[in-house]
Amino acid sequence: MLAALNAPFPWTRRHVLSLEDFSAAEYALVLQTAGSFQQVLARRNRKVPTLQGRIIVNLFFESSTRTRTSFELAAKALSADVVNFSATTSSLTKGETIFDTTRTFLAMGMDIVVVRHRDSGVPHAVARDLEQLGSPVSVINAGDGQHEHPTQALLDLFTLCTLLDAYDPRPELLAGKKIAIVGDILHSRVARSNLCSLVTCGAEVHLAGPPTLLPGEFRQYGATLHHHLAPALEGADFVMTLRLQKERMGDYLLPSLREYHRLYGITRERLALCRPGVRLLHPGPVNRGVELSSDLLDDPRLSLVSQQVTSGVAVRMALLYLLAGGKAA
Secondary structure, eight states: OHHHHTSOOOOOOSOBOOSTTOOHHHHHHHHHHHHHHHHHHTSSSOOOSTTTTOEEEEEESSOOSHHHHHHHHHHHHTTOEEEEEEGGGSGGGGTOOHHHHHHHHHHTTOSEEEEEESSTTHHHHHHHHHHHTTOOOEEEEEEETTTBOHHHHHHHHHHHHHHHOSSSOOGGGGTTOEEEEESOOTTOHHHHHHHHHHHHTTOEEEEEOOGGGSOGGGGGGTOEEESSHHHHHTTOSEEEEOOOOGGGOOTTSOSOHHHHHHHHOBOTTGGGGSOTTOEEEOOSOOOBTTTBOHHHHTOTTTBOHHHHHHHHHHHHHHHHHHHTTSSOO
């Protein structure tokens, strides 16, 4: 397996900032590489020396549990050195700019920087600044505002494809599959990235949510929009629920959480509209009893949430590996 990882890959990206222009071939490459690393993670010794001597910086300006920890575990499993940045204890509190912070880590010898920020476009701006400096450092977008969350969509893709074929996960497995994404589409960077990946891989994506949280502009992604839940769920192979991002909402977008759950909450009764064997996804964190009922979240026959978290480490290992050149240091 390790010999296969050292084979040359047709990977040309320097950064992973968005999935808007990802090709099916690139998705296939990420899935194949993540599948190899998933085998590593299943061993008793979960580390390989692939990125030994490389420095990965997690530059998180926004709170995160799953994404930051996943990147840290992925880098350590590849034997890289990891630096976790905390904005609240940094020189940003003294007036330092984001660019100055990044340049400080650049001077310390970082190879890849993972950026998460509450404002859209910050990872792109960091990448442009590094390029203007002539630096070869790669940037990974770990979530920027209401724009995108590429690695979440890639781990969702890997979760779905490994469920359909554990030995050969590949994009074409999703061709013709109906996937319903339900909830706060307006504020969701996860939804935007998943739309890019799922539509490119041939899935039929249906979005459902209140009119205030599902504007018509999302049709441009190739999705079908519903302001009622039933038609989105009817015949669905997979259902992805999204957290209501109350911290990003203004007033009056929802009458109440109770009313939202009554109209759009996923329950066992509503899943009867889907295909037999339907499975549930959620990027987390979950508002239990709002987006979906607790009994569904905790039912291993239905919920893929734990598999999503597990998939995240393998997928992020794959991206770090590919951005580092696809070969041992």
